[in-house]
Every structure is written in structure tokens, then in C-alpha cells.
Amino acid sequence: MARVPIVRLGEVLIATVQDELYDQDALQLQEDLGGLLERGSARGVLLDFSAVATVDSFLARLIGVVAATARLLGAETVVVGLQPAVAVTLVELGLALPGVRTALNADKGLALLSSRPPDVRSS
Amino acid sequence: MSVPPDASGADEHCVLVTGEDGIVAARQYSREAAKGLGFGLVDQSRIATAVSELARNVVRYATGGRGEVRIRALRAPDARTGIEIVVCDEGPGIPNVDQAMRDGFSTGHGLGMGLPGTRRLMDEMSIDSALGRGTTVTIRKWRR
Numbered sequence: 001m002a003r004v005p006i007v008r009l010g011e012v013l014i015a016t017v018q019d020e021l022y023d024q025d026a027l028q029l030q031e032d033l034g035g036l037l038e039r040g041s042a043r044g045v046l047l048d049f050s051a052v053a054t055v056d057s058f059l060a061r062l063i064g065v066v067a068a069t070a071r072l073l074g075a076e077t078v079v080v081g082l083q084p085a086v087a088v089t090l091v092e093l094g095l096a097l098p099g100v101r102t103a104l105n106a107d108k109g110l111a112l113l114s115s116r117p118p119d120v121r122s123s
Numbered sequence: 124m125s126v127p128p129d130a131s132g133a134d135e136h137c138v139l140v141t142g143e144d145g146i147v148a149a150r151q152y153s154r155e156a157a158k159g160l161g162f163g164l165v166d167q168s169r170i171a172t173a174v175s176e177l178a179r180n181v182v183r184y185a186t187g188g189r190g191e192v193r194i195r196a197l198r199a200p201d202a203r204t205g206i207e208i209v210v211c212d213e214g215p216g217i218p219n220v221d222q223a224m225r226d227g228f229s230t231g232h233g234l235g236m237g238l239p240g241t242r243r244l245m246d247e248m249s250i251d252s253a254l255g256r257g258t259t260v261t262i263r264k265w266r267r
Contacts, residue, residue: 020147020150020151022143022144022147023143023146024143053154053167053168053171054150054154054168054171054172054175055172056150056172056175056176056179057176057179057237057240058175058179083164083168084164084165085164085165085167085168086168088165088168088169089165089168089169089172089244092169092240092243092244093172093176093240093243093244094226094239094240094243095240
């Protein structure tokens, strides 16, 4: 098991999820992100899944929970780097991550977050 | 949803599931096995995800969260290659298999996508469950 590292880039928190994420690490990530968002100044969360080969219903549900939690704390979440095989599997599984923004890669994800209008709460 | 008993397997891998380590181990083994049998990336993902769902059910529902995942290669009479994964536990059993196969039905605070989702990811799936004695789920995927 390994904690998912979170780095801050400007106003964006970037979490690079490793392959074979354990349930405990996924729950820890959710908690860590919540704590960082609570401290303020981040208005975007970028979840990089490019190294993840398997996303099952547990992890898919967690992505939705992270995105919803972040939104309530004033931040937008973008999931980037989903492998095509993972995308196909998620659709067939019936979990196409509704309500979660996605981008092909980290560059496009960051562009998406920075093009977002200023947060209503901070204006 | 019956699986014909025509399979003749060679080497079989067995993974004991005793918690979330077992979930990761089971999907790693099944992905490696699928890769070794020549399945493509999308099928590898489907198979590993299906196994992850079933192993998760074992951890979530079975007595002591314990069960077993057996993986083996299949060779059909028409020479097609396939993979078979049997996930069994000695848990409480599934009271109503038809209901459990329906999208959105869950007794365990999950999304209720595990079993019906697994069915969609695989070519064949059968569930043998006896109340109080346990559940055995057999899934198969054939190489195209």
C-alpha cells in the first residue's frame, strides 16, 4: 500500500494515482484532499489516472465522491489520463462517471481548470 | 446464464482472498493470466475488473471476508482460447440471485453494479448459491 502523493501547482491540487490502488489508499486520498481543500486557496483538483490499469465500481464510486466533496468545498475536479481500455470497461460496467469532468491528459486538464471562471465563494 | 462443463484446463492458479490484499492479488493474477493467453488490453481490463468486483463481494459479504479465486485457461472444441475464473466463498449465500443480478440492487451499501456489471464484461457467467453454505460464481471470456 502507498499513499497517493498530492502536489500543489498554483491553485490546483494534483494527485497522481498509482497502479493497483488499495481501497485504504483510495479512502486516504479522499481524506487528504478534503483536508487540503479545507485549508483553502485551491480551486481545482486534478486526478491523474494514467498509471491505473483497473478501475472497478468501488474506485469509480470514490471518484464521484471526491468530485462531489471538492465541489462543495469550492473546487472543481478533473479526471485525466484514463486509459482507453479502462474507459471501455467503465461504460460497460454502467459507471461512466456522470458529473465528473474529464480530459485526455494533465495538460488539457489544467487548461480546463484554469479556464474556469472565478469561484463565486471567493469573489 | 449457464456455463457448459466442457472445459479442460491446464495449469490453474489459486488466490486466497482474505481482505483487500486478496482483491488486488486476484485481479493482478487474472490480468497476467489473460495477458499470457493473448487477450488484448481491453479484455485484460474487463477480466481484471470483473474479478475485482467478485473478489470485493467476497470481502464484503462472505464469512470472515474469506474466499478463493481460481483461474485457469480454457480450450474450446473449436480450438478457441478462453479464460475461466471461479470465485467461491462459504458465506451466507445470495437469497435471490435474479434480484442480485439486477442493476442497482444492493444489500451491502454498494452501487449494486457489481454482479450485473460483471455479467456485461464477460461472455459467460453462472452463479451457484446456497443459503448458509456459500456462493460460487464462474465467469468466462473467450478470445476473439
